[in-house]
Amino acid sequence: MIHRITASGATAVTQGNVFAYKREKWAGNGSYKTEVELNVRVGLPEPEMILPLNTESLSTVAVLPWGSALQVTKEEDHFDHLFEYVPEGGEGMVVLTMHLHENVLKNGTVKELVEVRLDGERVGQLTPTTSQHYLATVRHAKDMEKELGVWAKLKGSGVAAELVIQGARAVDLPDQWLREMPTLPVFTAEADSYEIPGAYIADEKKSSKTKTKTQQKPRTASTNNFGGNETLYQVGKKQVTISDKQRQHAPGVYRGAGVAFIVIAVIIGLALAAIPGVGPILSIGAIVLGVMGNLGQRRIAKALEIERGSRLPE
Structure with a gap:
């Protein structure tokens, strides 16, 4: 792409x-x-x-910046046309054009709505409330001798299809966009x-240094999200995730915590051993849990040492 x-x-x-x-x-x-x-x-x-799935008729279409999702209505009346664009995966993006539509009510009142078209053919309209957010921009585009486009998510199957537009509202448009109204390029086939x-x-010398450092620091994967900072390290045959909370303490703190797990497990094990019948089994279980806790803390300490470079040659 x-x-x-x-x-x-x-x-x-x-x-x-x-x-x-x-x-x-x-x-x-x-x-x-x-x-x-x-x-x-x-x-x-x-x-x-x-x-977009439709790329051949957009050279004169000024596509709105991305905005919040809004549902198109009456697209079920135009399923035959929409079905021609539904991809094999059942979901894709299209660019619709937005046009002024006058809806005459039974009492003679005229309501202005926004009609959306896909490659020139009507595929639905916006509700009266939603239309109010785009009517001013539709008129502005007409004054600029351009068509107004909007990104839309097309989701469908062999029996139904729906459209959800994602376009910035009139009050959210920057002045520069309104002056320029940029269009999409003519996409090659x-x-x-x-x-x-x-x-x-890449700078070969810099890349070589980075590669060497990467080999020394066995960081295997990053699991970061926006606003988070967690990193995955390979410690022996186990993978350990280090978070900002764990980085607040030195590796020695976790090694000490591992020893504490063993000591506490032994104390609890001795106390449980006095229970008639199941005492020895519970005692062994407590000691096993202590050993596992010790190993877990030692792996965290090792991962922190890898991250902080305390065992890397200068």
Whole structure:
């Protein structure tokens, strides 16, 4: 999908968050050091949701920025047309155009609504309340001699289909967008591969250093989400997840906690052993739990040492 966008003369962009924060880290010599850490998160949809299913008639359509989800109504009256666009997976994105529609009530009152079309054919309309959020933008697009488009999620099967639009409301549109009303590029035909120029050339020397450091630090996977900071490490044959809460303590604290597990288990085991009949079994169980707790704490300590570099050569 990204190659196709690039081959069409456009640049793929997305939204993201950048975090910078100070953290106290164990220096490995009985002291702590303060380091600044950076964290970048990007939001990406599923690949099949990046480009619209209808790409051939959008060169003059100014597509609204992404907005909150709103349901289209009366799309069931246009299932025959919608069915032609439903992908094999049952869900995909399309770009609809928005048009002014005058609905005459039985008492002669005229209600202005927004009608949505897919490649020029009507596929539904917005409710009177929802239409009020877009009527001003529809008129503005007409004054600019452009059609107004909106992203919509098409979900369907062999018997039904529904549309949910995701377009910014008139009050949320930035002035720059209203002045420019940018359109989508003319997408090149879908193919198995595309000839595109290189977008980034790595510094070989820097890459070599990074690779060496990665081999020394056996970090296997990151399980971070926006606002979180958890990292997965391989310790022996086990995987250990380290969180910000665990990073607040030095590795020695967890080793001490492991010893405490053993001591407490032995004390409890001796007390349980005095129980007639089941006492010995309960005693063994308590000691086993203590050993398991000790091993768990030691693995956390080891993972922290790996992360903090206390066992890496300078």
